[in-house]
Amino acid sequence: MPPDGSYGPTSTDPSVTRSSLPSARRRGSMRRLRAITRKEFIQLVRDRRTLALMIGMPLVLLLIFGYGVRLSVDNIGVELVGHDSPAVRAVLSEHQHFRVAPAVAPTLTAARRDLFNGSEAVAVVVDALGRPVRVLIDGSNAFVAQNSLEYLRTLMSSGTSAPVEILYNPTLRSADFMVPAEVGMIMLWVGTVATAIGVVREREQGTLEQLMMTPIGKLELMVGKILPYSVLTLLIAVMITVLGLVLFRVPMRGNPIELFLFAIPYLVAALSIGLLISTVAQNQRQAMQTATFILLPQVLLSGALFPLSAIPWGIRWVSQMLPLTYFTPISRGMFLKGLGFAQLWPEVSVLCAMALVFTVLAALLFKTRLD
Amino acid sequence: MTSGLSKSFAGRAAVSDVTFEVNDGEVYGLIGPNGAGKTTLIRLLCGLYRPSAGAGTVLGLDIERERSLIRARVGYMSQGNGLYGDLTVAENLRFYADVYGVREESRLREVMSWLDLGDVAHHVVVDLPTGLRQRAALAAALVHRPQMVVLDEPTSGVDPLARDTMWELVRSIAAQGVTALVTTHVMPEAQRCDRLALLAESRLIAAGTPEDLVETSGLTIARVDATPWAEAFARLRARWPDAALYGTRVHVPLPQGEAQEREVRGVLAGLEVYSLSWQPPGIEDAFIALVDRAASHGTA
Amino acid sequence: MDVVAARGLVKSFALQPALRGVNLAVPSGELCGVVGADGAGKTTLLRCVAGLYRPDAGTVAPGRAGRADVGFCPQGFHLYPDLTVDENVDFFGAAYGLDVATRAARRDELLDFAGLVGHRARLAGHLSGGMQQKLTLVCSVLHRPSILLLDEPTTGVDPLSRRQFWRLIEELHVAGTTILLASSYFDEVERCEHVVFLHEGRVLSDGGVDELTERGASLEDAFRASLSGVGT
Numbered sequence: 001m002p003p004d005g006s007y008g009p010t011s012t013d014p015s016v017t018r019s020s021l022p023s024a025r026r027r028g029s030m031r032r033l034r035a036i037t038r039k040e041f042i043q044l045v046r047d048r049r050t051l052a053l054m055i056g057m058p059l060v061l062l063l064i065f066g067y068g069v070r071l072s073v074d075n076i077g078v079e080l081v082g083h084d085s086p087a088v089r090a091v092l093s094e095h096q097h098f099r100v101a102p103a104v105a106p107t108l109t110a111a112r113r114d115l116f117n118g119s120e121a122v123a124v125v126v127d128a129l130g131r132p133v134r135v136l137i138d139g140s141n142a143f144v145a146q147n148s149l150e151y152l153r154t155l156m157s158s159g160t161s162a163p164v165e166i167l168y169n170p171t172l173r174s175a176d177f178m179v180p181a182e183v184g185m186i187m188l189w190v191g192t193v194a195t196a197i198g199v200v201r202e203r204e205q206g207t208l209e210q211l212m213m214t215p216i217g218k219l220e221l222m223v224g225k226i227l228p229y230s231v232l233t234l235l236i237a238v239m240i241t242v243l244g245l246v247l248f249r250v251p252m253r254g255n256p257i258e259l260f261l262f263a264i265p266y267l268v269a270a271l272s273i274g275l276l277i278s279t280v281a282q283n284q285r286q287a288m289q290t291a292t293f294i295l296l297p298q299v300l301l302s303g304a305l306f307p308l309s310a311i312p313w314g315i316r317w318v319s320q321m322l323p324l325t326y327f328t329p330i331s332r333g334m335f336l337k338g339l340g341f342a343q344l345w346p347e348v349s350v351l352c353a354m355a356l357v358f359t360v361l362a363a364l365l366f367k368t369r370l371d
Numbered sequence: 372m373t374s375g376l377s378k379s380f381a382g383r384a385a386v387s388d389v390t391f392e393v394n395d396g397e398v399y400g401l402i403g404p405n406g407a408g409k410t411t412l413i414r415l416l417c418g419l420y421r422p423s424a425g426a427g428t429v430l431g432l433d434i435e436r437e438r439s440l441i442r443a444r445v446g447y448m449s450q451g452n453g454l455y456g457d458l459t460v461a462e463n464l465r466f467y468a469d470v471y472g473v474r475e476e477s478r479l480r481e482v483m484s485w486l487d488l489g490d491v492a493h494h495v496v497v498d499l500p501t502g503l504r505q506r507a508a509l510a511a512a513l514v515h516r517p518q519m520v521v522l523d524e525p526t527s528g529v530d531p532l533a534r535d536t537m538w539e540l541v542r543s544i545a546a547q548g549v550t551a552l553v554t555t556h557v558m559p560e561a562q563r564c565d566r567l568a569l570l571a572e573s574r575l576i577a578a579g580t581p582e583d584l585v586e587t588s589g590l591t592i593a594r595v596d597a598t599p600w601a602e603a604f605a606r607l608r609a610r611w612p613d614a615a616l617y618g619t620r621v622h623v624p625l626p627q628g629e630a631q632e633r634e635v636r637g638v639l640a641g642l643e644v645y646s647l648s649w650q651p652p653g654i655e656d657a658f659i660a661l662v663d664r665a666a667s668h669g670t671a
Numbered sequence: 672m673d674v675v676a677a678r679g680l681v682k683s684f685a686l687q688p689a690l691r692g693v694n695l696a697v698p699s700g701e702l703c704g705v706v707g708a709d710g711a712g713k714t715t716l717l718r719c720v721a722g723l724y725r726p727d728a729g730t731v732a733p734g735r736a737g738r739a740d741v742g743f744c745p746q747g748f749h750l751y752p753d754l755t756v757d758e759n760v761d762f763f764g765a766a767y768g769l770d771v772a773t774r775a776a777r778r779d780e781l782l783d784f785a786g787l788v789g790h791r792a793r794l795a796g797h798l799s800g801g802m803q804q805k806l807t808l809v810c811s812v813l814h815r816p817s818i819l820l821l822d823e824p825t826t827g828v829d830p831l832s833r834r835q836f837w838r839l840i841e842e843l844h845v846a847g848t849t850i851l852l853a854s855s856y857f858d859e860v861e862r863c864e865h866v867v868f869l870h871e872g873r874v875l876s877d878g879g880v881d882e883l884t885e886r887g888a889s890l891e892d893a894f895r896a897s898l899s900g901v902g903t
Contacts, residue, residue, distance in 0.1 A: 028472045035469030039458065046457045046495075206451020210511075213417055213447035214470045215439065370419045404829035405800060500709050527827060530708035530855045531891065556829040559858050601845045608841075613834075616841045618702075618864040618880055655830050655858070662831060 032216050036224025040198065044228060054194060054232065058186040058240050065178035066248045076148050077120040080104045081111040085130035092124070097151050111136060122148050176251065179244035180335040181304040184327040187237050187263065188270045188298065193291045194229040195274025200287040203278075209370065218368045226271045233267060234260075253338030262330050262341075262348050265355040269323040272358035279365040304328045326350045376425035378411055385411040387573045388425070393552060393566075398545045400564030401554040402658065407570040409554040410450060413521050416552070417447055430518055443471070446512030446520040450527065453508050456497035460488055460507045463496060464514060471515035478514060486510045486540065502533025509540060519550040526560060538563045558655035569661055576665040581654055588657035591628030593635055595621045596646035603642050610638050613659070624656050674699045674818055674849050675720055679729035682715050689715040691872035692729065697851055697865070699817075702844045704860030705853045706894065707869035713853035714746060716869065717820045720851065733818060742816035746823045746853075748803045750810060752796025756787055759795050760810060767814040774813075781809045785839060801832025808839055812848075819843060821852045825859065837862065857890040868894050875900075 044051060078092055079101040092098045101120060105111040111123035115138045125134035135152060139145045202208040211221065244250040273294065281287035301311055302324035311319055319325045326347040333339035341348065378386045386408040393399040401409045414420045416429050418438030427434040429441050447453075454463045464479050483489055486506050496504055505525055512520055522541070526534040538560060545551050545565075553564065561567055562581045569577040569584065577584055597603035600619040607614040607621050614623045625631045629649055636644065652660075675697035682690040690712045697703045705713050718724045721743045722735030733741055750759045760782065764774035782788050785805040790798060795806060804824055812819060821840070825833045837859075844850055852863060860866050861880055868875040868883075875897040876883065886896045 031472060032470050035466050039455065039462070039466045042462060043455065043457050205456065206449050207453055207455055209414075209419065209449045209451070210447065210453030211470075212419055213442055213445070213449075214467065215443050215472065216470055369421065370414060371421060404831045407829075502709070530711075531706070531857060531894075532708045535891075557856070558830055559856075604841070604845060615834075615837065615862065616702075616844065617862045653858070658830055659834060 028215070029217070029220055032220050033224050033227075036216070036221065037227050040225065040228040044232065050194075050197070054190050055236060055239075058182070058190070058236055059243075061182055061186065062179065062240055062243055062247075065182055066175045066244070075099050076122060076144060076151075077101065078122040078124060079111065079114060079120045081108060081123050081125045081136075082106075083126045083128055083130060085126045085132075087130055088124060088126055088132050095151055097147070098122075108136075121145075122152070175244070175248035176336060177332070179240070179248060179250045180331040181328050182244075183237050183240050184266070184302075184324050184331050185299055185304055186240055187233050187267055187327075188324055189295060190236055191229060191233040191267055191270035192274040192277065192295060193288070194232060195226060195271045196277040196281065196287040196291055197284055198225055198229060199275065199278035200281050200284050204283050212368055212370065218363070218366060221368070222275060222363065222366055226268075226275070229271060229274070230267055233270070234263070237263065250335060252335055254334030254340060258340055259331070259334045262334075262344065262351070263327070265348070265351040266323055266327045266330075268355040269351060269358050272355065272362040273323075275362035275366060276358065279362070279367070298322045298324050301325070302328055323351060323354050326354075376412070376415055376427050377423045378408075378415055378420055379423050384573045386415060389568075389570070389575045390425075391568050391575060391578055393550060395550055396545055396548045397565040398541060398551045398553060398563070400561050400567040401552065401570060402556065402558070402561045402567055403570035404662070405556065406572075408573040409556075409570055410523055412570070413523055413552065413554060417441065417445060417521060443515070444518045446515065446517035448505075448508045448512045448520070448522045448525060450523040452504055454496045454504065454511060457495060459493050459495050460499075460510075461492040463507065464511055467511045468514045473515050478516075482510045482513050486513075500530070500533070502529045502536065505529055505533075505537060506540070509537070513544070517549065519552065520544060522551065522553045524554055524556070526555060526557060534560065558653065558658055561654050561658075569658060571662045571665050574665070577661050584661065585652055585654060585657045588652060588660040589626055590624045590652040590656055590660050592650045592652050592656065593623040593625055593631070594646070594648045594650060595623065595635065595639070595644065597621070597639055597642045597644045599642070603639055603644075606638050606642075607635070613656075624652055624660065626660075672699055673697060674733070675703075675851055676732045677716070677720065677729065678731075680716070680719060680726050680731055681728040682712075682719055682724055682726050688872050690719070690726075693869075693872070693874055695867065695874070695877075697849060699849055700844075700847050701865055702840070702850045702863045703852065703865040703867065704863030705851065705867045705869050706855065706857060706860045706890075708855070710871070711869040712872040713855075713869055714822055715872075717743070717822050717851065717853055721820055737818075739814070740816050740818055742811040742814070742819045744807050744811040744819070744821045744824055746826065748795075748800075748807065750795045750803070750806060753794060755792050755794055756782070756798070756806060757791045759806065760813065763810040764813045769813065777813050777815075781812065784842070785809050786835065799832070801828050801835065804828055804832070804836055805839065808836070812843070816848070818849045818851070821850065823853055823855060826855065833859075857894065861890055866890065868897055870898060 076098050078098045080088065081104065084104045089100055092100050105114060105123065108125065111125070114120040115123060115136060118138070121138045121141070121144055123136040124132050125136070127133045137145045137148050199208070202211065241256070245252055277287055277290045277294070281290050297318070299305060301315065301319045302322050303311070303319065304324055308319060308325070330344050330347050333344055376386060376389045377384065389412060401412060403409055411420065415422055416427060416434055418434055418441055422435070430444055432441050434441065455466070458466070460483075461479070464482065468479055483492055486509060488503070488507055488510055491499060491503055491507070496507060499507065509522070509525065512522070525541070526537050529537060534557075541551050541553060542563065555561060564581065566580050567578065567584060568575050577587055579587070595603060595607065596619070600621070604614065604616050604621050607623050611623050611625070614621055623635065632647065635647065673696040675695065677693050677695040680690050680693040680695075681688070693712070693716060695716070705716065707713055715724065719726050719731050720733070721741055722733070722738045751762070754762065757778065760778045761774055764777060769777065782791060785808065787802060787805060787809065790802065795803065798806065808824065825836055828836065840850065840852070852860070854860050864879065865877065866880055866883055867877040875894070880890065883893045884890060886893045
């Protein structure tokens with residue numbers, strides 16, 4: 001049994017008096033913010049599965065982009081048709097992307113059959129004088145066909161045109177191209193999903209209702225939720241960058257501190273999208289589905305994976321509304337070209353504007369009441 | 372404390388025109404079937420919902436204009452427990468103490484020792500049995516020395532012995548002058564409140580002490596032992612649909628009580644009735660009778 | 672004849688004993704209530720009786736061999752929330768191996784019995800808690816078992832739904848079904864012919880309500896009395 005009156009209120013408690021001083025209120029606010037942040041971190045560390053997903057997925061993506069997926073194609077099978085020509089053979093073999101078949105297909109029909117059954121991807125018809133006169137390409141794999149066409153154009157015209165020099169990524173390594181883009185994709189993924197799940201989980205558990213009954217204000221709750229996930233997201237972004245530099249020797253020609261600064265408005269935009277998702281999702285599954293629905297098109301349309309020029313005009317406007325569309329050139333420009341604010345200010349400004357809009361929108365829609 | 376308070380969702384009334392008053396330091400129960408509006412009502416009082424109509428005060432504070440002050444003075448325990456399952460009891464209490472601006476470390480120890488949580492302070496909440504989990508949630512609601520506690524189904528899913536402990540704690544809190552507003556749908560527990568409000572289909576249909584409610588119902592229970600019991604039960608059930616089987620004994624709630632003895636014996640004619648005794652109804656019988664009566668008034 | 676029986680029943684999980692030698696005898700047609708706190712072993716006992724657990728020691732009937740004649744109503748809602756009432760009932764009917772005609776006939780009969788006819792086309796997940804419990808009961812008696820095991824069927828259900836659910840139990844009881852009911856509500860087991868106090872895997876005492884309440888004013892008092900008897 002407690003001593004007399006000990007459950008009850010004390011009149012001197014500052015949080016209960018009607019006129020608490022602004023400074024005292026501010027101190028209380030800091031304490032509440034600290035409390036949420038600390039709680040969030042404890043939960044983050046304890047939820048091993050989610051943490052593993054948050055860290056593991058970027059790693060897997062990094063390895064896939066670094067080692068596995070190449071946006072350039074090698075080992076394209078080529079055969080000559082009609083006549084053999086050491087000259088054509090030599091030109092083709094010079095190019096590392098082609099593997100020239102030793103045998104010559106006797107007729108066009110035979111060549112078509114080889115393309116049909118997939119044993120070769122390209123057939124070059126050579127006339128009696130040893131000149132290439134016609135080229136057949138298997139278009140069923142558009143990616144390979146596109147590449148072959150590009151290579152053949154440069155080869156066939158090499159006699160006449162000026163030599164080609166490739167700047168910034170001379171070997172056209174996909175890692176150099178993809179790792180900077182991945183940093184943007186991962187920040188978006190981790191920032192959005194972690195924030196959305198973090199809020200929705202509280203709604204699901206019923207702790208959000210409990211929080212609404214405490215003196216925690218809307219802004220404190222939003223910031224307290226965002227802060228730990230920003231730290232997590234930035235840490236993961238740094239991890240990807242460092243691994244990219246060390247494992248795949250991706251260059252970092254710009255100032256990393258500057259990149260870090262430019263990443264902040266981008267991150268705020270991503271986290272606000274997460275908060276926005278949390279205002280519509282009732283449970284974690286819905287949050288996950290909504291996030292996928294928003295993030296997948298973003299990755300496809302932003303120019304991070306496919307060049308923006310490949311995106312048709314009809315949906316280009318969608319691309320222009322996506323934060324990743326602006327972060328990708330910043331990231332690539334800084335990694336590969338060493339660009340800075342002087343060149344990138346338009347993208348940075350757009351990201352700042354987006355961060356502002358999404359944050360205000362999230363603040364408007366984020367409710368501290370149940371109805 | 373409230374007058375004419377109403378709340379509807381998408382045109383459906385969840386609480387309509389509820390007026391009631393709770394005295395300082397009493398344990399006040401809100402009882403009723405699921406969906407009667409108990410939770411909506413307490414959420415309205417705590418400012419978690421905006422009322423569609425009506426007004427109310429909690430501790431003299433207006434539920435719309437002064438809800439931030441209400442929050443600071445009320446300890447709230449939501450139906451879903453409100454604790455973070457993946458944090459320990461101590462971490463949860465620390466969190467709520469910080470959030471409410473309670474600085475003294477001693478307060479945490481104090482609350483934990485009153486509620487006898489010392490042994491489980493460092494256990495993660497999900498690993499605790501429901502009874503202890505609810506007790507920890509009560510501790511979190513008391514950390515900031517509230518003048519009133521609002522407990523939404525504190526004994527839901529709690530086993531019988533832990534339920535008893537919970538109610539003893541609520542009574543001892545009230546004995547310290549802290550008003551307790553408690554919802555429950557477990558009727559025997561309602562008996563432990565000083566006063567009750569009975570809600571059904573969004574309306575308040577009766578209020579008063581448990582004894583008042585039992586009396587308002589006007590019922591008396593006839594306890595009938597007869598052979599063969601199944602036949603006796605079938606006949607009594609056919610005549611009074613609320614007749615219930617207790618072992619092989621039949622309980623029949625009767626509005627006119629002993630005046631209906633002849634009627635009962637008439638129904639059982641031909642069977643061997645070896646005992647017919649009378650007892651006052653339990654709060655559950657009274658509750659069901661009052662709800663049925665309100666429903667028939669509503670449709671009439 | 673005791674159709675449900677346990678003798679020296681022991682069952683442990685990861686060396687943690689849940690049942691420490693339980694004896695139980697329920698004659699045919701009896702309504703028997705097992706009451707105790709969380710972790711007393713109520714669910715384990717019912718699952719052993721249903722043959723869902725193999726006992727570590729002791730014997731139990733009907734157990735796995737007799738499960739065709741047992742209806743088991745587990746705690747909580749375990750039907751398909753995304754199927755309608757009709758679809759759930761039909762699926763479980765098929766699971767019991769009933770043919771289409773029998774399934775349809777039993778479905779109509781039992782939904783009528785449970786007062787769910789008006790809700791046949793609703794998704795089970797959208798029913799109220801009380802209706803879900805009734806649907807669970809319907810699905811567990813489709814094969815007309817002579818023994819019915821109910822694990823805390825009214826936990827979290829409000830008084831009105833509880834009354835309706837008990838009407839169904841009474842109907843089945845009067846029709847001769849042997850019923851073993853686990854509950855954490857004393858006022859509920861008071862309605863049983865035979866009450867078993869279970870605590871930490873042991874039977875504290877058992878008997879008729881009148882017999883047990885000789886030790887205290889109410890069943891709960893009697894339970895506490897037998898608890899302190901164990902303590903000393």
